[in-house]
Amino acid sequence: MSITSTVQRGVALLLCSALTLPSFAAEKKTAEPAKPSYELPQPQRETLDLNMYQSIRQEGLAHSHVMEYASGLADGIGARLTGSPNLKRANEWTRDQLTAMGCVNAHLEDWGEFGMGWQQLNTWVRMTSPDMAVLIAQAAPWSPATNGPVTAQATVAEIKEAKDVDQYRGKLGGKVVFLGAPWEVKLVDKPLSKTLDESDLKKLEEYPLKPPSEEWRKDFTKRMELREKISKLIADEKPVAIVVPSREMRDMGATGGTFIDDSGADLNSFAYQHEHMNPVPIAVMAIENYARVYRLVKARVPVTLEMNIDTKFLGDHEHGFDTIAEIPGTDPKLKDEVVMVGGHLDSWASATGATDNGAGTVVALEVMRILNALGVKPRRTIRVGLWTGEEQGEFGSYGYVKQHFGYVPLSTAPDQIKLPEWLRKPAGPVVLKPDQQKISGYFNVDNGGGRIRGVFLEHNAAIAPIFEQWIAPLKDLGVSTLTLRHTGGTDHEAFDSVGIPGFQFIQDPLDYGSRTHHTNMDTYERLQPEDLAQAATVEAIFVYNAAMRDQMLPRKPLPHPEREEQSTSPLKNVMPGAEAEEKDVKEKLEKEEQQKQPQTPPAQEPQAPKEPAAPQSQPPQQSTPQQ
Numbered sequence: 001m002s003i004t005s006t007v008q009r010g011v012a013l014l015l016c017s018a019l020t021l022p023s024f025a026a027e028k029k030t031a032e033p034a035k036p037s038y039e040l041p042q043p044q045r046e047t048l049d050l051n052m053y054q055s056i057r058q059e060g061l062a063h064s065h066v067m068e069y070a071s072g073l074a075d076g077i078g079a080r081l082t083g084s085p086n087l088k089r090a091n092e093w094t095r096d097q098l099t100a101m102g103c104v105n106a107h108l109e110d111w112g113e114f115g116m117g118w119q120q121l122n123t124w125v126r127m128t129s130p131d132m133a134v135l136i137a138q139a140a141p142w143s144p145a146t147n148g149p150v151t152a153q154a155t156v157a158e159i160k161e162a163k164d165v166d167q168y169r170g171k172l173g174g175k176v177v178f179l180g181a182p183w184e185v186k187l188v189d190k191p192l193s194k195t196l197d198e199s200d201l202k203k204l205e206e207y208p209l210k211p212p213s214e215e216w217r218k219d220f221t222k223r224m225e226l227r228e229k230i231s232k233l234i235a236d237e238k239p240v241a242i243v244v245p246s247r248e249m250r251d252m253g254a255t256g257g258t259f260i261d262d263s264g265a266d267l268n269s270f271a272y273q274h275e276h277m278n279p280v281p282i283a284v285m286a287i288e289n290y291a292r293v294y295r296l297v298k299a300r301v302p303v304t305l306e307m308n309i310d311t312k313f314l315g316d317h318e319h320g321f322d323t324i325a326e327i328p329g330t331d332p333k334l335k336d337e338v339v340m341v342g343g344h345l346d347s348w349a350s351a352t353g354a355t356d357n358g359a360g361t362v363v364a365l366e367v368m369r370i371l372n373a374l375g376v377k378p379r380r381t382i383r384v385g386l387w388t389g390e391e392q393g394e395f396g397s398y399g400y401v402k403q404h405f406g407y408v409p410l411s412t413a414p415d416q417i418k419l420p421e422w423l424r425k426p427a428g429p430v431v432l433k434p435d436q437q438k439i440s441g442y443f444n445v446d447n448g449g450g451r452i453r454g455v456f457l458e459h460n461a462a463i464a465p466i467f468e469q470w471i472a473p474l475k476d477l478g479v480s481t482l483t484l485r486h487t488g489g490t491d492h493e494a495f496d497s498v499g500i501p502g503f504q505f506i507q508d509p510l511d512y513g514s515r516t517h518h519t520n521m522d523t524y525e526r527l528q529p530e531d532l533a534q535a536a537t538v539e540a541i542f543v544y545n546a547a548m549r550d551q552m553l554p555r556k557p558l559p560h561p562e563r564e565e566q567s568t569s570p571l572k573n574v575m576p577g578a579e580a581e582e583k584d585v586k587e588k589l590e591k592e593e594q595q596k597q598p599q600t601p602p603a604q605e606p607q608a609p610k611e612p613a614a615p616q617s618q619p620p621q622q623s624t625p626q627q
């Protein structure tokens, strides 16, 4: 976003306001309901309270308590898988911390039924022959337990398609199945940690004119169905357990004892639902350990393993909860309006989820602490939301948004109805609740523990000149970049889906994509105190500005998925001399026929299915070049 375009836009807005204000005043006389302030022309200049900028910087940078929250959450509570007792503790702990720092109305909100509660109690694997060796592994999420400690031979099954199972019939029973060939481990010859340099930020600023491919959606469904089919075929053979190798990460990050332990380690992405339960105990193993066993088995050396996957299932129908708390607004006219800030509280199970998304959680806590410590009396209410079920499909944020602001009905077409909700096409029209007009915006941190470098504007061009002014005094903290691009896989999407300005910040990637994202190494050590203090300071300033300005933040036009097909289908009758297509002629005749008929009642509204969501782990973060 260049400065020139900002100034031009500012002038345009000024002209616009000069022209439209009198007519608005005239409208008022006829007792029309007042428009929400986000629909009014925005002021050319933001009124920034630079004294408050300084106070927030002082409190956030010099008196930071963000690492105390981080240790409380990551060390004191630990892993926070949705449906687990630890997550319940984290919900209660964050609620109590928010109350203790001075927030009001701190409470938990039920977003709905999730699935099975599950805990990993212990997992160990060792080789006893041909050599004694401790192997690094943990249970895949929602893995059933082995029958206590078990001893079994290892075998390898390389199954890419369902028919590949045939060659292993009668060979897997009573064995530990190492599923698939390991990937090639190469030298770690690049730094695992990355910060965004000038050229990375420049690239982010450029708006991609070609829409991203949606092919991965199709592939994902196919892969998912195949995996579930394979898991059932293997289960029929009655092996003792399945071991999978960790997936790869950027620049050989998933080596040296680091492994990814998320739904990708399960044989089904919906392993938390009873009907999709893992049929066999599954562990994910560090690549070097996995590859050693694989090489031995392939060389026809008998390998004996001892292992114990010790896990516990809780209820089948656990509910998920969000932690919510507020600093109440004080302006009589604006206090019913809300500005929201948040991140997700849940994590995976093999580490303490410090960067994903302990970081976003403790930054949001620290934002609220800073504002409370300064005794801020915001004009609008500032509300924090700490979501759960994010890792399985942004359930907590979509559930909250549905209960308070609105939702997008999903397609019920036959090919769509069998898909998981986050894969289904939105059908629209968007269903809104009155409070959708009372929320100015939502700010989210969930791209690891790196400092904030700017904001993804989610195609909201009207907001660029506003944020441009907000970040000008933050250049020395490294905040410089606004991009109109979309970024996926974080909870701001729930707000954006119903037309509420929702933003994920651009963050330095550090070792998120190479070391910590969904791994057994996502611990407190991966957090950088200065980066988190910076993130809390910057986010507190954004939240403060949004709560204090005269108007709510400008919005994009409301999404209309129901018009999507019509607006993207090719224009008709463009090619001179082309004969009309048979179906168009038919359509035209039908239309004429209909017009002759008496008025028919409007078409039935589409059924209202549950909230849509996109998973954290599956879609490519196409807008973030470093991912």
Ligand SMILES: [Zn+2]
Pocket (backbone or CB within 6 Å): 344, 356, 357, 390, 446, 616
């Ligand atoms: Zn996350």
